Amino acid sequence: MRVIVSTCGTSVLTHQTPDEFRTLLNRLSNRQQDELGEHLSAVEAHIAQRRDQMRTADIETARKMSAELNGILGVYGGTLPPEARSDRHLLVASDTYLGNTCARIVADWLTANGIPDVQVCVIKNLVTDSLETFRFGVQELVQWCEETLPGHRKTYRIIFNLTGGFKGVQGVMNTLAHAYADEIVYIFETGRDLLRIPTLPLNWDPVAIARAHLPALRRLALGIADSSDIAGLPEVLVLAEKDDAGLSLVGEMVWQKAAPVLYAERLLDPPSPRIRYSPRFERQVADVIEPDRRVRINRAIDALERWLAGHEPPKSFQVKPVEGKHPTLPQVTHECYAWSDRDAKRIFFSLDNGAIVLEDLGQHL
Known part of the structure; x- marks a missing residue:
């Protein structure tokens, strides 16, 4: 049985389309539906026409109209044998209107x-018109793979079909394949010959790499790294441009694989001086024995770091002012969700001159 991961672009719309259109x-490929403006009606009419064509397309026609299907059907030798029904297909699409629609x-x-088991996997920010946004998309893509x-x-057996999709995404997936796939397949343009590329067996230890550079990698992942963090890191882990730096593709792979392991071990040191722990909070977390709860606490601290930088935290780590007063800690002003199942714990904290002090890990008020 196989999982075939196919990158998806817009070939089903652009095949044999007049040059101007x-x-x-x-x-328009990086836009949302409400951003198409005066072109919306023409684009939707074209989508409807192509959708109707694909409904009645035989295998040969489907291969001509869709680069993605050309690669998938190439894996099966140009047919759909009975064993194809036991395979799983994951179609990786951007969260744009055209990308999602084509997938x-x-x-x-x-x-x-x-083919009964087909999933469209929409990756946020996977657009190619902005390098900064694309970097966020790469983070989402690596996280999805992991x-x-x-x-x-x-x-x-995992196969990456990179026949379709945008070149930037194909390049990223080529690298990711060596960590997550057994084989890469590709067909050039509108050809029929399938190129099979076995992936290299990686012998590496991302947890050991991350452990050796934990504070700096965490700060890079949070977007708060400075020059001193970057100076001590292997170049392969960092993508630095002018005054901006983030994790490279390899750095993202390391972090996504290693962070859950390291976060499960213990309460990590605060990612920046803007977050401090009270002795009471440290004792409470030391008493937490479930590794998944320690992961949640460390991820909540990440969310608080982003909150201090002005970013809205995920709903699972919602931050809000406390209702009423904390029963024993009057200095507490806010709470952050640690987890909402089972005993539903919150992290209670106080504000201190632009920083926060994590005071208590307790049940919601």
Whole structure:
């Protein structure tokens, strides 16, 4: 059995499209539906036409119209044999209107032709018109790979089909394949010959790498690193541009694999001087024995660091002023969700001249 991960672009819309309209589609490929403006009606009419064509497309026509399906069907030798029904297809799409739409057209064709296990996996920020946004998209893509693929690898052979999709995304997936896939497949342009590239067996220890550089990698992941953090890191882990720095693709791979392990071990030191721990809070966390709860506490602290920088925390780590007063700590002004299941713990904290002090890990008031 196989998991075939296919990068998706807009080929189903641009194939045999007049040059002028193809240029327009390429220009609109990073936009949302409500950003298409005066072009919305023309684009939607074109989508409806292509969707109708794909509904009745045979295998040969589907291969011509869709680069993604050309690669998938190439894996099967140009047919859909009975064993294809036991494979799982993950279609990686951008969260843009055209990217999402095209991936769903491909998914509909596979489902209509007897492939039951097809999922469209939408990755946020995976756009190619802004380097900064694309970097966030790469973070999301690496996180998706780490959360989705290792569990499949125990049962399935994982194939990255990179025939379709945008070149920037294909380049990232080529690197990720060596950590998450068994094989890369590719078909050039509208050809039929399938190029198979076995991935290299990586012998590395991302947890050991991250442990050796934990504070700096964490700060890079949070977007708060300074020059002293970068100076001590291997260059392969860092993407530095002028006054801005973040994790490189390899750095993201290391961090996504290692962070859950390191976060489960103990309460990590605060990521910056803007967060401090009270002795009471440290004792309470030391008494937490479940590794997954320690992960939640460390991730909540990450969310608080981002909150201090002006970013809205995820709903699972919601931050809000306390209602009423803390029963024993009158200095407490805010709470952050640690977890909402079981005993539903909150991290209570006080404000101190632009910094925060984590005072208590307790049940919600």
